[in-house]
Amino acid sequence: MASLVGSRVERKEDKRFLTGKGRYTADINLANQTYAIFVRSPHARASIKKINIDKALKSSGVVSILTGKEIADDKIGGLIAGWAIRSEDGTEMKCPGNPPLAKDNVNFVGDPIAVVIAESLAEAKEAAEKVEVDYKVLKAVTSTADAMNGDTIHEGIDKNLCFDWLLGDRQKVKEAFDKADKVISIDIINNRLIPNAMEPRACVADYNAASEEITLYTTSQNPHLSRLIMSAFGNVAPEHKLRVVAPDVGGGFGSKINVYNEDIVCSWAAKKINRAIKWVAERSESFLTDIHGRDHVTHAELAVTKDGKFLGFKNETIANLGAYARVFGTVTPTYLFGPCATGVYEIPAAYTNVKAVYTNTAPVDAYRGAGRPEATYTIERLVEKASMELGIDKTELRIKNFPTAFPFKQTLVHTVDSGDYVAGMEKAKQMADYKGFEARRKESEAKGKLRGIGVTSYFEACGIAPSAAVMSLGCGVGLWESAEVRFNPTGQVTVYTGSHSHGQSHQTTFAQIAADELGVPIENIDIVHGDTDKGTFGMGTYGSRSLAVGGIAIVNACKKIVEKGKRVTAKMLEANPEDVEFKDGEFIVSKSNKKKTIGEVAFACYLPGVRDEMKSPLPEGDEPGLKETSFYDPSNFSFPAGTHIAEVEIDPETGHVKLEKYTACDDFGRIINPMVVEGQVHGGLAQGIGQALYENAEYDETGQLMTGSYMDYTMPRADNFPEFNIGYTCTHATTNPLGVKGCGEAGAIAAPPTVMNAVIDALGGQEVTMPATAEKVWKACKNLKKSNAKAA
Amino acid sequence: MGKISLEVNGRKVEKEASDNTLLSTFLREHLQLTGTHIGCDTSQCGACVVHVDGNSLKSCTALAADVNGSKVTTIEGLETNGKMHPMQEAFKKLHGLQCGFCTPGMVMSAVDLLQKNKKPSDTEIRDWLEGNICRCTGYQNIVAAVKEAATKM
Numbered sequence: 001m002a003s004l005v006g007s008r009v010e011r012k013e014d015k016r017f018l019t020g021k022g023r024y025t026a027d028i029n030l031a032n033q034t035y036a037i038f039v040r041s042p043h044a045r046a047s048i049k050k051i052n053i054d055k056a057l058k059s060s061g062v063v064s065i066l067t068g069k070e071i072a073d074d075k076i077g078g079l080i081a082g083w084a085i086r087s088e089d090g091t092e093m094k095c096p097g098n099p100p101l102a103k104d105n106v107n108f109v110g111d112p113i114a115v116v117i118a119e120s121l122a123e124a125k126e127a128a129e130k131v132e133v134d135y136k137v138l139k140a141v142t143s144t145a146d147a148m149n150g151d152t153i154h155e156g157i158d159k160n161l162c163f164d165w166l167l168g169d170r171q172k173v174k175e176a177f178d179k180a181d182k183v184i185s186i187d188i189i190n191n192r193l194i195p196n197a198m199e200p201r202a203c204v205a206d207y208n209a210a211s212e213e214i215t216l217y218t219t220s221q222n223p224h225l226s227r228l229i230m231s232a233f234g235n236v237a238p239e240h241k242l243r244v245v246a247p248d249v250g251g252g253f254g255s256k257i258n259v260y261n262e263d264i265v266c267s268w269a270a271k272k273i274n275r276a277i278k279w280v281a282e283r284s285e286s287f288l289t290d291i292h293g294r295d296h297v298t299h300a301e302l303a304v305t306k307d308g309k310f311l312g313f314k315n316e317t318i319a320n321l322g323a324y325a326r327v328f329g330t331v332t333p334t335y336l337f338g339p340c341a342t343g344v345y346e347i348p349a350a351y352t353n354v355k356a357v358y359t360n361t362a363p364v365d366a367y368r369g370a371g372r373p374e375a376t377y378t379i380e381r382l383v384e385k386a387s388m389e390l391g392i393d394k395t396e397l398r399i400k401n402f403p404t405a406f407p408f409k410q411t412l413v414h415t416v417d418s419g420d421y422v423a424g425m426e427k428a429k430q431m432a433d434y435k436g437f438e439a440r441r442k443e444s445e446a447k448g449k450l451r452g453i454g455v456t457s458y459f460e461a462c463g464i465a466p467s468a469a470v471m472s473l474g475c476g477v478g479l480w481e482s483a484e485v486r487f488n489p490t491g492q493v494t495v496y497t498g499s500h501s502h503g504q505s506h507q508t509t510f511a512q513i514a515a516d517e518l519g520v521p522i523e524n525i526d527i528v529h530g531d532t533d534k535g536t537f538g539m540g541t542y543g544s545r546s547l548a549v550g551g552i553a554i555v556n557a558c559k560k561i562v563e564k565g566k567r568v569t570a571k572m573l574e575a576n577p578e579d580v581e582f583k584d585g586e587f588i589v590s591k592s593n594k595k596k597t598i599g600e601v602a603f604a605c606y607l608p609g610v611r612d613e614m615k616s617p618l619p620e621g622d623e624p625g626l627k628e629t630s631f632y633d634p635s636n637f638s639f640p641a642g643t644h645i646a647e648v649e650i651d652p653e654t655g656h657v658k659l660e661k662y663t664a665c666d667d668f669g670r671i672i673n674p675m676v677v678e679g680q681v682h683g684g685l686a687q688g689i690g691q692a693l694y695e696n697a698e699y700d701e702t703g704q705l706m707t708g709s710y711m712d713y714t715m716p717r718a719d720n721f722p723e724f725n726i727g728y729t730c731t732h733a734t735t736n737p738l739g740v741k742g743c744g745e746a747g748a749i750a751a752p753p754t755v756m757n758a759v760i761d762a763l764g765g766q767e768v769t770m771p772a773t774a775e776k777v778w779k780a781c782k783n784l785k786k787s788n789a790k791a792a
Numbered sequence: 793m794g795k796i797s798l799e800v801n802g803r804k805v806e807k808e809a810s811d812n813t814l815l816s817t818f819l820r821e822h823l824q825l826t827g828t829h830i831g832c833d834t835s836q837c838g839a840c841v842v843h844v845d846g847n848s849l850k851s852c853t854a855l856a857a858d859v860n861g862s863k864v865t866t867i868e869g870l871e872t873n874g875k876m877h878p879m880q881e882a883f884k885k886l887h888g889l890q891c892g893f894c895t896p897g898m899v900m901s902a903v904d905l906l907q908k909n910k911k912p913s914d915t916e917i918r919d920w921l922e923g924n925i926c927r928c929t930g931y932q933n934i935v936a937a938v939k940e941a942a943t944k945m
Contacts, residue, residue: 010884017892018880018899020827020867027826122810198831198839198893198927250829250893251927283832503891503928675887682930683890710836710925718931719918747930 004512004522005738008675012522013507022248025202025217026280033204033276034063036266037124039114039131040288041106044140044360044703045153048104048113048133056116056130061123064273065131066265067114068103076100076268077234079259081325084474085334088166088353095162096154096358098324100234100264106135107153107323108360109703110288112261115269117277140360140703144320145297147357153323160358162321162330167338167412168351176312176349180303184386190374191770192295192320192697193690194713195367197502199250200281201290203263205270213241216267220246221256221500222540225477227532229259229327236267246530249502253687254366255290256502257542258327287708292697293367295320296333296374300341302382308392310401313350313411315341315378320364321356328366328542330356335473336371336461336543339413343379344421344459344641345401350411360703366542368687369748372460380456380753381760388765394455394757395434398643399425402457414461416639417734419667421457424729428455428643428665431727437647450650450781451660452762455643456754462742463548463638480633481545482536483553485514485561487626489606491599492524495557498538499550500529503683504744505676506546512672513551513738517558519585519598536629544640544742547672552736553632560628565601571619572596572604602626638733638741642666644754650762652785655778657693657759663725664750669733669741677743681726684747690716691748692755696771714771796856800825801869809856815849816840818856819866827867827896831925838924841897841904842866848904850897850923867896870903878944879903879937888937890928898924902938906945912938 016022053065079098086092102111114131118124141150141160148159177183203218214237220226223244231239249256266277281289296319303312319333328336338352387394399422408416429435437453444451464470467478484496495514501507507527515522528534538550562582569587570577573594581588588595596604604617605626618624647661664681671677694714698706707713732739752770759772764787766780796813797806800823807822819825819842828851831839840851843865870877879899882888889895898921905912905920912920917938918931926934 011887013892014884014889015876017889017895018867018876018883019871020825020896022827022892024826024829024893026830027820029824196927198837198891198925199829200831248892250831251891253927280830283834283837505890679887679890679929679933682932683928684930686930687927709834710832711834715836715925715927717918717925718921718935719915721918721931723914723935724930724932 004515005672007673009508009512009522009673011505011508012511013505024199024248024250025204025219028204028217030204030206030276033278034117034119034273035121035124036277036279037116037128038112038262039116039128039133041102041109041111041113043106043135043137044109044142045138046106046135047138048102048106049136050134051114052132053114055132056127059123059127059130061119062127063117063119064269065114065116066269068099068101071099071101071265071268072103074268075235076264079261079324079326080229080233081330082327082476083331085163085165085330087163093163093330094157095325096157100261108362109705110285110362111323115265117269117273142359142361142699142701142703144295144318144357144359147320147359148355153358153360157358162325162356162358165334165354166351169349170351172349173312173314173351177303180311181306182304182389183301184304184382184389185301186382186385188298188300188378188381189769190294190296190298190377191691193293193367193695194287194697195253195255195290195293196715197251197253197255200283200286201256201260202280203266204276204278205266206276207270207274209274213243214267214271215243215245216263217245217247218263219249219256220244221249221252221502221542223500223530224498224532224537225540226259226263230264230267234259234264236264244532246500252502253368254293254370254542257366258291284708287713288705289362291326291365292322292362293364294374295364298378300378300382302386304386304390308390308397308400310345310347313342313347315352317352317354319354319356320359320361322359322361322363324363326363326365328370329363331475332366332371337375339410340372340375340461341378342411343376344457346403347411361699368684369745370543372745373688373749373752376456376458376749377753380458381756384454384757395425395429398455398457414637414639416459417636418731419639419641420729420731421641424641424665424667425457425643427727427729428645428663431665431725432645432661432663434645444649450652450762452648452758452760454646454754454757454761456750456757457643458750459639459641460745460749461637461639462544462745463634464543464545465637466635467633477539478633479539480631481550481553482538482629482631483550483557484535484627484629485554485557487602489603491602493518493520494526494528495554496535497527497529497550497554498536498540499546500541504541504546505673509547509672509676510551510554513554514558517555518561544744547740548638548736548742549632549634551738551740553630555737556630556632557628560630561626564622564626565598567619567622568601568605568617569596572617634736636735638735640666640668640741640743640746642746642750644750646754646758648755648758648762650777650781652781655774655781657772657777659689659722659755661725662722664747665727665729666746667729667731668743669730670739671728671730672740678726680743681747682724684745685724685751686716686721688748688751689721689755691770692752693771694720794857796860798859799863801865811857813856814852815854815856815859816851819851825866825868829893829896831893836925838901839894839897841900841924843900843904848901867900877903879941882937882941882944886933886937886940888929888934894924894926898926898934902941905938906942911942
């Protein structure tokens with residue numbers, strides 16, 4: 001039987017999406033449901049003096065209006081940070097309370113204050129406009145760089161500082177810098193982004209008064225984790241009385257990891273009014289209240305010898321957390337950022353210091369790449385600058401500092417099990433025709449255009465992550481994953497995974513894995529996820545972990561099935577279990593060549609007896625049935641890596657940047673489905689290029705979001721991209737049995753510095769902040785003209 | 793309130809709806825045709841594209857009353873006798889979709905492109921799809937799928 005792993009298997013999920021049969025949360029309507037509209041703060045920072053709901057209550061169709069007072073009276077808990085980070089001085093991070101409905105203070109535009117529940121959406125909207133809130137407006141803090149000098153947002157949190165964290169050794173770094181021939185320094189702004197999954201967040205909550213069960217349909221990347229948080233911290237219901245279903249989910253990119261205010265409020269309120277409640281975000285609400293990403297201000301320095309060896313690295317970063325610390329809010333700018341900031345290089349001494357600050361803006365949390373794009377942007381902009389200042393070819397300088405052997409003990413935290421960074425670089429150069437660039441630059445110049453080339457070599461720590469490691473670093477939960485493999489008596493298989501697919505293609509790739517492991521045709525395998533009532537507890541999908549952690553749990557559960565199958569076959573065929581081999585769906589006794597198919601074994605496990613004989617196929621100690629579970633805790637992170645090369649052409653008359661060529665050569669370890677991996681790379685690149693050239697979330701000084709719709713926030717469109725040139729080097733991971741590493745985040749991690757290095761190369765080394773809009777680039781072109789004129 | 797009469801996916805429908813009901817709302821809420829998606833509130837994203845009298849239209853930009861009497865085709869009506877349209881087949885074959893949310897609008901828009909331009913170039917495809925936002929695919933496989941479908945239609 002041909003192996004399916006490695007094949008371009010068409011997706012099992014596609015037909016329903018292509019024919020309108022997908023079932024997203026907003027498509028769900030329950031009998032007798034009501035509709036919720038949230039009353040939100042129009043101010044970035046204010047105290048609530050009074051809420052008057054009298055007029056609104058009299059509005060047509062209103063069922064109930066609930067505020068922060070009722071939710072506090074019912075002792076419903078608030079939203080939480082999932083990781084506890086300690087400051088350099090040993091003190092614990094400082095987190096404000098974050099009630100699901102604000103009672104006393106509001107801290108960003110969009111912070112919810114009350115929920116209006118009515119018989120129809122139109123009536124809920126009309127009544128919500130009649131809720132009168134009397135605010136005392138306070139001065140907002142919105143700037144990342146100046147947040148520590150602003151008014152105190154949360155009582156008791158001085159300088160708006162959540163923590164002042166250090167990773168690395170300042171003294172060693174100082175010594176390294178003292179020995180340096182040259183210090184390259186850079187100031188970077190990593191622009192704030194809005195994830196913008198195309199499906200707006202939504203939830204439908206239902207309550208069954210007889211069984212006292214709440215069911216919440218919600219747009220989540222991790223329904224089990226959401227249930228745990230809502231139960232343990234939200235006090236919404238005990239876990240066995242709370243079912244969370246994340247049906248088809250239209251993209252996440254990190255923005256649907258968090259339990260949100262609306263999930264808690266609708267679940268709680270459904271029980272209170274004893275009716276189903278539906279809430280669907282309008283896009284403007286998504287802009288205001290979905291978590292945002294990035295938003296760092298960084299000063300970094302690289303100490304080098306004159307021949308280009310890296311000696312030391314320092315990174316001083318201010319990270320904006322927004323108004324509150326959320327699930328991955330505090331780990332994104334620390335353990336997901338700091339360890340990767342030294343990049344793919346051997347740097348003997350390094351430190352990263354992060355001051356995480358609160359501001360009156362939407363909470364910032366994990367967005368595709370989460371910390372690793374910021375880290376990669378820092379080091380790769382710095383290395384590119386070093387290449388310009390040292391006059392060493394940008395690819396040679398990188399190669400000179402790559403590790404020469406694996407496992408590679410990276411400077412700060414990780415031990416990278418496998419990789420071949422030189423091979424990746426060489427292949428990328430070939431794919432991009434790096435050698436031919438100068439000729440292309442001349443061609444562009446002849447047309448009056450500026451052409452630049454940019455390179456990035458990156459690695460990322462993903463496949464998160466070993467529980468003991470992450471819990472030692474402050475994570476509130478373990479990051480293992482579960483799988484349950486269940487045979488039906490007639491031989492088809494259902495695989496339950498604790499991870500969740502919202503575009504990643506689990507239904508197909510996980511079935512490929514199970515098909516290979518079990519020798520069962522892929523059409524006889526179903527993958528089930530997204531419902532806490534189906535399958536075992538799992539941690540969900542983020543950090544490129546579904547395959548590298550969840551996929552391995554499936555492999556391990558399949559292996560347990562095969563082990564049992566061998567025992568049963570041995571009993572059935574009167575052989576020793578050690579003599580039974582399993583291949584392509586058949587158990588074969590090596591000595592006699594007698595065999596049983598896995599389907600026959602499954603049937604025997606469920607129907608363990610024979611007419612007229614007292615005979616069981618089950619060995620002593622084995623129970624009937626064929627179902628196995630695995631909880632897999634990885635032994636290490638996984639470390640995808642690669643080199644990307646971009647070429648841009650700039651029209652100095654307009655400042656327009658045209659991305660001419662984009663080459664990505666990645667090492668994701670073994671590839672399960674090349675078609676799916678290509679799609680993941682393309683999507684990641686689009687988001688990364690979006691950050692570099694188009695996207696930017698901007699607040700004014702009063703805390704109003706200036707980019708709150710698709711009219712203002714530039715979402716990349718089809719005509720913004722060239723055809724991407726994708727290739728791979730595949731060094732298998734040594735830390736998991738599939739040899740896989742993860743591919744979901746690479747594009748978003750590598751593309752911003754790759755594109756910006758090309759833009760800045762075209763501009764003769766002039767720094768431009770992301771996004772490199774026509775206006776900024778046009779100004780830089782004018783400066784370039786001036787300095788060229790002076791030089792002449 | 794008024795009576796809306798349409799022919800949707802070949803079936804005559806007649807429903808009462810308030811005068812301010814958008815076509816997108818009418819399809820989703822009154823006819824339970826939830827394949828048409830709502831991704832924004834400014835008519836930018838294109839997830840709600842359907843065909844009205846043969847031409848693609850963002851169904852959130854029209855009142856149901858405006859198109860009264862029209863023939864409407866939604867993503868649910870694109871199959872013939874249970875067989876997917878060549879555009880749907882091409883999206884599947886070339887991985888032109890991931891989360892599936894923008895897909896119905898993207899497919900309906902692409903079908904209309906090929907009605908108007910049988911052999912579009914890459915640039916023409918990318919230009920045409922400028923009104924449909926996809927966050928997952930980076931568009932490359934969508935463009936490839938449209939080209940593939942053009943050879944089959």
